Amino acid sequence: MANRFIVEADGGSRGNPGPAGYGAVVLDPVTGEALAEAAEYIGTATNNVAEYKGLIAGLKAAKALDPEATVQVRMDSKLVVEQMSGRWKIKHPDMKPLAAEARSILPAGQVTYQWIPREQNKHADRLANEAMDAGKAGKRWEPGASAAGLHTRMTPEPTVPAPATPSFEDASGTAALAEPKAVPVGWAAPADLGAPTTFVLLRHGETALTPQKRFSGSGGSDPELSPAGRRQAEQAAAALAARGTVQAVVSSPVRRCRETAAVVAARLGLEVRIDEGLREADFGAWEGLTFAEVRERHPDDLDAWLASSKAAPTGGGESFAAVARRVALSRDKLIARYAGRTVLLVTHVTPVKTLVRLALGAPPESLFRMELSAASLSAVAYYADGNASLRLLNDTSHLRQ
Numbered sequence: 001m002a003n004r005f006i007v008e009a010d011g012g013s014r015g016n017p018g019p020a021g022y023g024a025v026v027l028d029p030v031t032g033e034a035l036a037e038a039a040e041y042i043g044t045a046t047n048n049v050a051e052y053k054g055l056i057a058g059l060k061a062a063k064a065l066d067p068e069a070t071v072q073v074r075m076d077s078k079l080v081v082e083q084m085s086g087r088w089k090i091k092h093p094d095m096k097p098l099a100a101e102a103r104s105i106l107p108a109g110q111v112t113y114q115w116i117p118r119e120q121n122k123h124a125d126r127l128a129n130e131a132m133d134a135g136k137a138g139k140r141w142e143p144g145a146s147a148a149g150l151h152t153r154m155t156p157e158p159t160v161p162a163p164a165t166p167s168f169e170d171a172s173g174t175a176a177l178a179e180p181k182a183v184p185v186g187w188a189a190p191a192d193l194g195a196p197t198t199f200v201l202l203r204h205g206e207t208a209l210t211p212q213k214r215f216s217g218s219g220g221s222d223p224e225l226s227p228a229g230r231r232q233a234e235q236a237a238a239a240l241a242a243r244g245t246v247q248a249v250v251s252s253p254v255r256r257c258r259e260t261a262a263v264v265a266a267r268l269g270l271e272v273r274i275d276e277g278l279r280e281a282d283f284g285a286w287e288g289l290t291f292a293e294v295r296e297r298h299p300d301d302l303d304a305w306l307a308s309s310k311a312a313p314t315g316g317g318e319s320f321a322a323v324a325r326r327v328a329l330s331r332d333k334l335i336a337r338y339a340g341r342t343v344l345l346v347t348h349v350t351p352v353k354t355l356v357r358l359a360l361g362a363p364p365e366s367l368f369r370m371e372l373s374a375a376s377l378s379a380v381a382y383y384a385d386g387n388a389s390l391r392l393l394n395d396t397s398h399l400r401q
């Protein structure tokens with residue numbers, strides 16, 4: 001399956017025409033991670049020429065990553081977006097060769113265009129300004145000195161080896177590489193953003209496999225809740241009813257989640273909607289095994305899985321990267337469906353940790369650094385400007401009452 005990328009590009013001219021530069025960034029549409037940046041000072045030019053140059057650089061950077069990828073270009077230039085989409089004619093002689101060059105980089109069927117407000121294109125805009133500043137100083141833009149993402153980026157922790165016994169419980173231009181970015185949100189959203197869409201994330205109650213810490217994904221025996229798990233579901237239902245904020249319930253299709261969701265929904269007087277994207281990872285041949293058993297039987301596959309989010313478990317299992325793609329698709333669909341509402345998602349270890357990781361802009365290895373107990377509650381709020389805020393993680397206070 002070909003990759004999908006987002007290219008955000010911009011260009012500017014201090015004088016129009018005047019000293020000009022462009023900037024472009026290639027983003028992972030699932031994680032929001034910046035995969036590559038490009039920027040360059042181009043001398044005296046107009047804004048539109050600089051914008052087209054930024055587009056070209058962004059498309060070339062995306063092609064370098066994967067020539068088969070589908071690309072969505074996002075720019076705040078209405079002119080470039082409409083002309084490249086074929087809705088406006090290109091009349092200016094300076095624009096025609098630039099547009100032709102942009103179209104030649106990737107097949108037309110792989111590229112789409114979307115206009116975005118200027119405030120949503122800050123990364124590319126700052127890259128363009130960095131390039132112009134460098135040109136003014138008689139220098140070339142250097143990626144190592146770039147601050148383009150500082151208004152949104154958090155410096156990731158250094159990569160460290162995964163722990164030997166992670167707690168799975170339920171399973172689980174010039175172009176340069178750029179750091180992952182995450183958008184921090186304050187204690188309260190600006191008033192003009194309106195009410196956020198809030199996902200209350202409930203991990204299902206225990207099954208017979210949970211206390212034994214065996215891999216239990218969506219490709220195994222599909223166990224039911226144990227008596228302890230049913231008690232946990234009742235305790236979670238009571239706590240959520242007391243809070244009185246949940247307006248809808250969505251569940252993974254896996255049995256233990258459906259059973260947990262049914263208990264909560266009955267207490268809240270709500271229906272349960274099933275979402276396939278919320279299912280647990282498929283752990284392939286590791287289903288039903290403990291970590292120690294997997295280490296003994298499939299040591300090389302386990303090491304690869306711990307080292308890379310793109311590695312899948314033995315026997316056709318599902319990688320963390322694949323889980324992240326489908327979870328992000330469900331996240332976006334549910335945000336659109338339940339905009340401004342509070343929704344309970346009853347799901348599993350990996351989807352909950354993935355939603356938290358994506359909200360924080362944390363690297364994939366952070367999945368091994370989060371504890372998530374059976375029937376625990378977490379919460380993430382999503383705002384209209386695309387920002388997310390982690391409100392709660394692994395709350396089990398309702399299970400101690």
